[in-house]
Amino acid sequence: xxxxxxxxxxxxxxxxxxxxxxxxxxxxxxxxxxxxxxxxxxxxxxxxxxxxxxxxxxxxxxxxxxxxxxxxxxxxxxxxxxxxxxxxxxxxxxxxxxxxxxxxxxxxxxxxxxxxxxxxxxxxxxxxxxxxxxxxxxxxxxxxxxxxxxxxxxxxxxxxxxxxxxxxxxxxxxxxxxxxxxxxxxxxxxxxxxxxxxxxxxxxxxxxxxxxxxxxxxxxxxxxxxxxxxxxxxxxxxxxxxxxxxxxxxxxxxxxxxxxxxxxxxxxxxxxxxxxxxxxxxxxxxxxxxxxxxxxxxxxxxxxxxxxxxxxxxxxxxxxxxxxxxxxxxxxxxxxxxxxxxxxxxxxxxxxxxxxxxxxxxxxxxxxxxxxxxxxxxxxxxxxxxxxxxxxxxxxxxxxxxxxxxxxxxxxxxxxxxxxxxxxxxxxxxxxxxxxxxxxxxxxxxxxxxxxxxxxxxxxxxxxxxxxxxxxxxxxxxxxxxxxxxxxxxxxxxxxx
Amino acid sequence: xxxxxxxxxxxxxxxxxxxxxxxxxxxxxxxxxxxxxxxxxxxxxxxxxxxxxxxxxxxxxxxxxxxxxxxxxxxxxxxxxxxxxxxxxxxxxxxxxxxxxxxxxxxxxxxxxxxxxxxxxxxxxxxxxxxxxxxxxxxxxxxxxxxxxxxxxxxxxxxxxxxxxxxxx
Numbered sequence: 001x002x003x004x005x006x007x008x009x010x011x012x013x014x015x016x017x018x019x020x021x022x023x024x025x026x027x028x029x030x031x032x033x034x035x036x037x038x039x040x041x042x043x044x045x046x047x048x049x050x051x052x053x054x055x056x057x058x059x060x061x062x063x064x065x066x067x068x069x070x071x072x073x074x075x076x077x078x079x080x081x082x083x084x085x086x087x088x089x090x091x092x093x094x095x096x097x098x099x100x101x102x103x104x105x106x107x108x109x110x111x112x113x114x115x116x117x118x119x120x121x122x123x124x125x126x127x128x129x130x131x132x133x134x135x136x137x138x139x140x141x142x143x144x145x146x147x148x149x150x151x152x153x154x155x156x157x158x159x160x161x162x163x164x165x166x167x168x169x170x171x172x173x174x175x176x177x178x179x180x181x182x183x184x185x186x187x188x189x190x191x192x193x194x195x196x197x198x199x200x201x202x203x204x205x206x207x208x209x210x211x212x213x214x215x216x217x218x219x220x221x222x223x224x225x226x227x228x229x230x231x232x233x234x235x236x237x238x239x240x241x242x243x244x245x246x247x248x249x250x251x252x253x254x255x256x257x258x259x260x261x262x263x264x265x266x267x268x269x270x271x272x273x274x275x276x277x278x279x280x281x282x283x284x285x286x287x288x289x290x291x292x293x294x295x296x297x298x299x300x301x302x303x304x305x306x307x308x309x310x311x312x313x314x315x316x317x318x319x320x321x322x323x324x325x326x327x328x329x330x331x332x333x334x335x336x337x338x339x340x341x342x343x344x345x346x347x348x349x350x351x352x353x354x355x356x357x358x359x360x361x362x363x364x365x366x367x368x369x370x371x372x373x374x375x376x377x378x379x380x381x382x383x384x385x386x387x388x389x390x391x392x393x394x395x396x397x398x399x400x401x402x403x404x405x406x407x408x409x410x411x412x413x414x415x416x417x418x419x420x421x422x423x424x425x426x427x428x429x430x431x432x433x434x435x436x437x438x439x440x441x442x443x444x445x446x447x448x449x450x451x452x453x454x455x456x457x458x459x460x461x462x463x464x465x466x467x468x469x470x471x472x473x474x475x476x477x478x479x480x481x482x483x484x485x486x487x488x489x490x491x492x493x494x495x496x497x
Numbered sequence: 498x499x500x501x502x503x504x505x506x507x508x509x510x511x512x513x514x515x516x517x518x519x520x521x522x523x524x525x526x527x528x529x530x531x532x533x534x535x536x537x538x539x540x541x542x543x544x545x546x547x548x549x550x551x552x553x554x555x556x557x558x559x560x561x562x563x564x565x566x567x568x569x570x571x572x573x574x575x576x577x578x579x580x581x582x583x584x585x586x587x588x589x590x591x592x593x594x595x596x597x598x599x600x601x602x603x604x605x606x607x608x609x610x611x612x613x614x615x616x617x618x619x620x621x622x623x624x625x626x627x628x629x630x631x632x633x634x635x636x637x638x639x640x641x642x643x644x645x646x647x648x649x650x651x652x653x654x655x656x657x658x659x660x661x662x663x664x665x666x
Contacts, residue, residue, distance in 0.1 A: 019655075020655075023655075049656050049658065052656065052657050052658060053656075053657075165548055165551050165552050165555065166552070168544075168548050169508055169545070169548045169549070169552065172541055172544045172545050172548060173511075173545070175537075175541050176515060176538070176541045176542075176545065179537060179538050179541070183522075183534035185531070185534070186525050186533075186534055187525060188522055188523055188524065188525055188533075188534035189522075189523075190518070190519075190522050190534060190538060191515075191518050191538075220586075221586055221587055221592050221595055221626075222586055222592060223586055224583045224584060224585055224586060225583070225584050225586070226582070226583065226584065227582045227583065227584035228582075386584065386626060387623050387626030387627045387637075388623060388640065390622070390626060391618070391619050391622035391623050391626070392619070392644065394599060394602075394618070394622065395615055395618065395619060395644070395645075395648070398602060398603065398606060398615075399611065399615075399648070399652070399660065402606065402660065403652075403658045403659075403660060406659075408603075408606065408607050411603045411606065412603065415599075415600075415603060427500060427501075427504055444537075445537045448537065449531055449532060449533075449536075449537075452530050452531060452532055453528055453529065453530045453531045454530070455530060456529055456530040457529070457530035457531075457532070458530075490556075
């Protein structure tokens, strides 16, 4: 594998590919830095652009965008106390106070270095554990995959901390949307209403761009947004080596938390940075400095959210199960490039796995270099006026969706899902389960029907096979636990104080 | 809460419509044990009806986020720095104008081609996002032209994309 990774690295540093990865990192950074925009949006917009590329080039560019998107959030979190992405919430606690003490550059540089270390540690875990999981999962049959998709969906609903009923409705709606078009087995048409464009189902790109990007643009023009009143304070010096080395264990612990949470579907970096920050404060010799500009806090928050990328890629690559919006789009990208993520990928396409690892590594260093070289310049993206940003993004969305399949129909689908996504969020429905339901729907149905075919229609096959039974048991227990929590909360609010 | 009830009823309606649609799916010789293409949509329609019913009938619940997460998010989002102010959204007529411009852009993207439709859309929407003055309209049209030309060149020369109507392709 080492030789393959090395060969992939050599291939990826070809000027054209490197330039595309640089473009991916930059777009990811900009989308991550600007509050309201996200890595999910960046990848959704760039995904169609990669269709014309070789699979390895396209996937390298998408991974670069992903890593850039997760890291970009620290800029607004540090300079404005606005988390650019949810995964940078904990960075605001110490990044901003440090910046206000005239140490903005130190706060930013600390975050950048911690992000790079977190990415590398996350990748190390991915490289170490992915083959083991893949080897275990290679024996999974249709029943196991059915149970796995059910468990993943339930986990997303439960862990997303949203209203349970609304989360389940969102998941069912997502599954329902995935049934449009030809059935995955046989050639039955479903819910196409005679429309030829619906025969192949709803495209992942218009669906995701609509839900995440168009919905955000609707919010941008209908709701108040932030505006920077003064000049950005960009004073101070960079990272001190002693501080970096002194935070070695802090970063390892935070990265372990990041990977652990990143593996779980539906929460990812947003929870990882808060949990890692809390753990760092509990373990610190100077907990009183947390919240007042402690570098330990920045190291913890930023290393954990980047490490969650490695964690999120683990179930995607080994099981073919995405855990969040970003990995859901990535799985769409993989499929479009003719790659089926899952345990077999490790056997059949080791070169591609090596390319993913190499792209991860290269993107991490490219990102760090770009961030450090533009540390006094890049934060100015926050000053882009909204009257340029919003129309510019709308333009990118339309072009991005159109070049996916070169169909005008997809533009209207994108608009429809934009309005739908905006309304769903407005009424408290989480988008995570909807997206996961949509992406996992075909995997679920294919395996569900295959499992029943293999067992001659015996439904107990899902319970009698140990892994499948265990996964369904976990899903059931999680649902029961959530219901119990709701009932307990109700009882608490009803009893007098 | 009334909103939840309405949404619950909508979900039930959607579930019933899905049920009717699922019953009309043609089963083409399913194999032994294969439940056919109807079953999953039927299960989902049933679930949607049940969940819609539960949303419509239930009593109000607390906020979804846990107390710790809520506090953290609030602390991060509400206690913004003094450098940051709030920018009001465009007025309603402007919003409608931007919406119309976007719809027109989608409709005219293929007939007019990328460069012309995008320039018109960008110039119109950038101008509508702010107070209109002749100078602003002029500068924003110039910005739109530059953006469209640069994006067109990137698409055709760097990314090898075949978008219709790109200037200087």
